[in-house]
Amino acid sequence: MVQKIGHRGAKGHVAENTLESFQKAMDLGVNGIELDVHVCASGELVVFHDFTVERMTNGKGEIHKLTLSELKGLKVAGEFEIPTLAETFDLINRKCWINVELKGHGTAQPACELIEKYISEKGWEYEDFIVSSFQKEELEKAKSINPKIRLATLSQASVEQALEWADELSAYAIHPHFSLLTDDNIHATKKKGYKINVWTVNHYEDIQHLEAHIIDGIISDFPDRL
Template identity: 55%
Template sequence: MDSVLKIGHRGAKGHLAENTLESIQLALDFGVDMIEIDVHRCNSGEIVVIHDFTLDRTTNGSGEIANKDWSTLKELKVAGAYKIPLLTEVLDLIEGKSAINIELKGSNTAEATCKIVQDYVENRNWNYSDFIISSFQVNELFEARKFSEKIPIGVLSKASISEAIKIGKELNALAIHPSIGIVTKDKILQTKKAGFKVIVWTVNEPDAIARMQEFGVDGIISDYPDRLVKVQCLKLKGKVKSEKKA
């Protein structure tokens, strides 16, 4: 319970503009074990960190990311103040400070992302165990697995954990990433019995965080990573008090 991974959702989404270097830095400041981000491949080939398929919600631009060159994207503002980062910029920022969960959000992202992961493992101070590649897009996960047997994979699910386990076995995945809305204690036990770690998303309320820890998940993704730290500290204090009484 005390070793549950604290994972910042799109950085510290609940505090600062999602998927920005500033939001990611804040999550690091809170003491996360891992950063979760989303990536797309833009028209000129770069892997950019942004959630939506279009620019309209989070930036002062509009249109599909896949149709934009990096020369255009790098001039835009997120939430009026921040820049869209490249995946490489995020990796440079967090190197040696935390692990990373890269969600392949857009199409045709797997190969280019995996090439970056491979490069950072071979030429920088990264290990494959510092990465998880996850996605709802099963075809992208199979492309990632085809590229490398070494890169850890997580299967995202918001409908059926049983189906995710089936896919996970085909992929030789590390983890299943279910939505909190479909998680039960029995489902977590089923997933662990099948040989997978369980990383649940998106868990924001303190009571829900505590419940997921009690259920025995391996990682919790939250918009408020500071709450993950706080709940864990409270549990540790409670454990110490119990040991003293005993």
């Protein structure tokens, strides 16, 4: 069965990367939630997609130059708060697995440390997490910190590149843009033993087309369509 993965929560229903969006995704019965992380100026991991706050909030500036208290003072889409990764883990609380995308520079170490804390102190499992990134150096860092954490290579350019990185990193999965998939590269990926989770699939005809292929998960803004 193809797994339902909420993109930044349930982005099509509630403002992305907010606790309310993650709750909506869980209410819609997702198997997994994809989210993005940056390190802010005071050192905490915050869940936010962009490198700057302008598009989604009433503030200005780069995420990594703002402290947690400054970020908490902003409003996402006029009403929501920027969550920390720890707050997000606490909300999701193993109700589904979590795909942590390492967005900002230097995110691998604190993300791996927080994942390890939840595994060692709170009874979570490695299967509760996937760590993905477009940035190979962050994935390499994650692997060197804790090779037990499951990695996924993100690609907007080619499945071949995602597979090349996956081989080098002993990754768990590849996360290509759905438009890159062909019967041949799906077969090549499966032959190597990797999972395939594709993004971001919102239209019914694309979902139906993909469900005919042997893939593992679909990341969507509208997980209720899956």
